[in-house]
Amino acid sequence: MRTQMATEAGRTTAPSEDRALVGPNLLAVLDGVTAKPENGCEHGVGWFADQLAAEILRVAHLAPAEALAKAVEQAAELHAGTCDLDHPDSPSVAIAVVQIKDDVLRYLVLGDATVVVDTRQELRVVSDTKTQRTAGAKAADVEHALTGEIALQDVRRVALLSDGAARAVDLFNLFDWRQALELMAANGPDDLIRKMRAVEKEDAKAVDWPRQKISDDATVVYLDR
Numbered sequence: 001m002r003t004q005m006a007t008e009a010g011r012t013t014a015p016s017e018d019r020a021l022v023g024p025n026l027l028a029v030l031d032g033v034t035a036k037p038e039n040g041c042e043h044g045v046g047w048f049a050d051q052l053a054a055e056i057l058r059v060a061h062l063a064p065a066e067a068l069a070k071a072v073e074q075a076a077e078l079h080a081g082t083c084d085l086d087h088p089d090s091p092s093v094a095i096a097v098v099q100i101k102d103d104v105l106r107y108l109v110l111g112d113a114t115v116v117v118d119t120r121q122e123l124r125v126v127s128d129t130k131t132q133r134t135a136g137a138k139a140a141d142v143e144h145a146l147t148g149e150i151a152l153q154d155v156r157r158v159a160l161l162s163d164g165a166a167r168a169v170d171l172f173n174l175f176d177w178r179q180a181l182e183l184m185a186a187n188g189p190d191d192l193i194r195k196m197r198a199v200e201k202e203d204a205k206a207v208d209w210p211r212q213k214i215s216d217d218a219t220v221v222y223l224d225r
């Protein structure tokens with residue numbers, strides 16, 4: 001199995017709030033939700049994404065939903081004493097997790113991150129762009145995650161994307177998901193981001209493709225077997 005990763009900040013003036021994890025049996029993409037001016041937290045979204053990523057790695061042996069719930073609890077403890085975790089805009093992330101264990105691929109998506117699994121028979125595209133749910137300070141939020149599992153022998157390749165990268169397909173329609181996987185197989189996931197940035201640059205006023213952020217933090221983790 002080979003894993004490749006690409007990530008690029010949406011702007012040169014601010015650090016990316018996307019994070020990517022490539023562990024021995026775990027892949028994840030975290031996308032920090034853009035902070036409101038007042039969110040009850042003195043640390044910031046980037047800090048929260050870092051802590052949650054670290055906590056997920058610590059419990060990577062658990063199934064994804066269990067691992068994420070545990071990680072959310074642990075991350076909350078790190079700033080429960082200093083910050084108002086009941087604040088509605090408390091830092092949170094959209095997240096995609098893929099765990100490969102015991103000949104099974106398990107995935108989890110919470111929020112507008114995307115997991116694409118090519119199973120030879122079908123292409124499974126998992127994302128929740130409607131509900132705006134995220135992983136923040138409450139472990140109960142993880143109950144709303146989309147989860148599933150596929151026998152590893154049926155998996156040909158898998159990609160995890162933050163919404164800033166998935167927009168190459170679901171906003172700009174540069175290619176369909178199967179073509180996107182072919183592109184990543186041939187040129188690596190950074191080529192997807194490069195091609196998308198070129199389009200974003202051409203439409204710098206968001207006229208052809210109306211969007212809030214001209215370019216967003218974009219992250220892809222791609223695995224093929």
Ligand SMILES: [Zn+2]
Pocket residue numbers: 040041042043044079082083
């Ligand atoms: Zn905090």
